[in-house]
Amino acid sequence: xxxxxxxxxxxxxxxxxxxxxxxxxxxxxxxxxxxxxxxxxxxxxxxxxxxxxxxxxxxxxxxxxxxxxxxxxxxxxxxxxxxxxxxxxxxxxxxxxxxxxxxxxxxxxxxxxxxxxxxxxxxxxxxxxxxxxxxxxxxxxxxxxxxxxxxxxxxxxxxxxxxxxxxxxxxxxxxxxxxxxxxxxxxxxxxxxxxxxxxxxxxxxxxxxxxxxxxxxxxxxxxxxxxxxxxxxxxxxxxxxxxxxx
Numbered sequence: 001x002x003x004x005x006x007x008x009x010x011x012x013x014x015x016x017x018x019x020x021x022x023x024x025x026x027x028x029x030x031x032x033x034x035x036x037x038x039x040x041x042x043x044x045x046x047x048x049x050x051x052x053x054x055x056x057x058x059x060x061x062x063x064x065x066x067x068x069x070x071x072x073x074x075x076x077x078x079x080x081x082x083x084x085x086x087x088x089x090x091x092x093x094x095x096x097x098x099x100x101x102x103x104x105x106x107x108x109x110x111x112x113x114x115x116x117x118x119x120x121x122x123x124x125x126x127x128x129x130x131x132x133x134x135x136x137x138x139x140x141x142x143x144x145x146x147x148x149x150x151x152x153x154x155x156x157x158x159x160x161x162x163x164x165x166x167x168x169x170x171x172x173x174x175x176x177x178x179x180x181x182x183x184x185x186x187x188x189x190x191x192x193x194x195x196x197x198x199x200x201x202x203x204x205x206x207x208x209x210x211x212x213x214x215x216x217x218x219x220x221x222x223x224x225x226x227x228x229x230x231x232x233x234x235x236x237x238x239x240x241x242x243x244x245x246x
Contacts, residue, residue, distance in 0.1 A: 015061075
């Protein structure tokens, strides 16, 4: 278990270092920056899947661990320990980025993108109404993206014979998820990554309230999406298993 927890700690730290590091270094203000950041997250998870994945499963994401617990692949005690190791790894990763770039102003924290803000203003909403409507859209985006990501993970890891391709498919999926999500929310789909970046960004002392609200789409929403995906998968898989048993 200690080896598994150490693997999850290191995996999540590396994911944050590479993914958020590229986001900070190249910026996500244009298409090239979005593609580079999405590729960094996708490639990172592919590498981790084929390395630490042999030790702990290479979740590097509490939402993934939650889905695995619901499916019964790990115990709830293991889920709690995995999640703790992942959060600590992400915090260390964000801390290293803050040291490298000599600032906590930007550690890849999630935010509400212009498309969502424009959507609510075009609808005629203003002030707090627009603010909370945009937040609601961000929550919906993260739930949907996490649901799709976790459903794919559950699918490709359901058969042992698919194990050789699972890491590659998951990495490609994460790449696509980030392409869609970065302009909208910065893409979390990972509560550990979302939490660590926001925590460090709060050290600036500016807009702390707004950043605290972002914990809902960046941390809470991925858990909801993961739980829904796991329940849907159990519904599909349960019927299939029952049919095979008959």
